[in-house]
Amino acid sequence: MKNDSVRLAYYYTVLILLAAISLAPIWVMISTSLKDEVTLQGDTPVWFFFVPTMDNYQAILTGRGKFDTYLINSIIVAGSTTVITLLFGGFCAYALSRAKFTGRTFLANATLLVRMVPPAVIAVPAFAFVILAGIDNDLLALTFLYTAISLPFAIWLLFGFFKQIPEELEEAAIVDGASPLQVFFRVLLPLMSSGYAVAGIFTFRIAWNEFILALLLTGRNTRTLPVAAASHITEEGVEWGRIMAMGTLIVIPPLIFTFFAAKQIIAGMTAGAVKG
């Protein structure tokens, strides 16, 4: 008995230590964003006991940096990427999981292979294309690329969820003469909510966090948040309070997702390596 409680105490000690290591840098960012200049310039790092201020947030949102525009840009790009990816990715995963057709295996393998295309590889051709087609400073080009980048992973995740739904459930509808599209909307979609939630979170996160392509394809008015935060260092000098305020705003949506859907996110992350 004694042995057990010693063991348990040691488990929790390790766990709490690890949690502290994971959280500390994120907390440093959040707390720094809430400090005034005096606290920031102080001799010792302050972890908890300071008077929080919204000055840094006010500065970036009302300053000449157009940060409010960038926030809206990020929401538009990440939002539309997620909607389009889920719509088309869902159709594609549905057909791959249910239909037999020539080219099915090829499409499935190609999808898995292009999942890993490095952003540095896409950067030059995307830049070239934007120059050639003359569609500079356009959020549409960015949304298009993010959709392409997100699709393979979304299809692959959704495929797994469609496969889990027994095909017998669709029999009745098929006997009634429902078309594949009707089966999709009437029978399968209502059962796919958690699948779409996971795929949606991963897609939104890709588009929301992406930096390199956004840096290349956006101009002064079409920047997304990561580009705005990164260029703040070079353009405005290093004002850590404001930079950390931008970082905190960027991190808020992923943090919210994590707290509400950690289980699903972990399932999505481990799905590549661990089966069943």
Added chain:
Amino acid sequence: MPTTAAKPRWEPGTLTPYAFVAPAAILMATGLLYPVFMAFYLSFFDWEIGRDLGDANTVGFSHFLRMVQDPQVWEVLWVTIRFGFWVITLEMVLGISLALLLEKPIRGASIFRTIFILPLMVSPVVVGLIWRYLFDARAGWINYYLNAWFGMEPLVWLGDPELAFFAIVFTDIWQWTPFIFIIIIAGLQALSSEVIEASEIDGANWWQQIFLVKLPMIKSIIIIALLMRLIDVFRGLEVMLIMTGGGPGRSTELLSLHIYKRAFETQQLGYASAIAVLLILVVFGLSLLILKMSNPMKTKSDV
């Protein structure tokens, strides 16, 4: 099990399946495959920023010949391999040990797991910003605590080649060890308890159980996690771009970052594309290895 009568869910020979996959397939072909082919194509041109592609000369394979003799390319390849070696080794050792220590389900485990995946959810740009602040020579917290606890003089972390390399390795370990941990612990918990119990009955001690039973049984999971991390090492550039810009010198310039800088700082788009071709080959090679080990979209009925 009775064989279910083949119902014509999807009329054979119709175009219906194609209509369903077409939008996604077209988007992936134009947004992912086309850039890959374009990178191959551009690698044969002497194209630079500010010049029309039409005016660029074709240079045949000379970019590739230049590449194999380019000391900078060899240097960044070496940096990438060295970086990959350190982060993957340390993340694997740490992640697997922690997973083995903590695999027993206990109260509150889900809260801890939620916290552990937070570093993975933070945008690479933000990871770069946070750690650039922590490693900052003047305002950085790391220098402060090294001084307060060990009396060390402040170090210019991001201004010294070896220290900067250490800093990016450290940052990567902070962000990615949870990934290995989460994958390995999922693998361990999926193991059948009968085999573990059988080995206990056979008198295997704790170490034997780990090295002779558990780890061999999740071998493929370990290898896939390793390959995924290796691909990430070749893909990654954002954290380094923010923290050090690849410097000082090229001490933290990974292959992807080098391609980016070649293309947009020295403005050699054609030559950068040739190096991108090398990157594609490496990443596709590693991806094929993963697919060979586990192909999630292959069904038994596949032809």
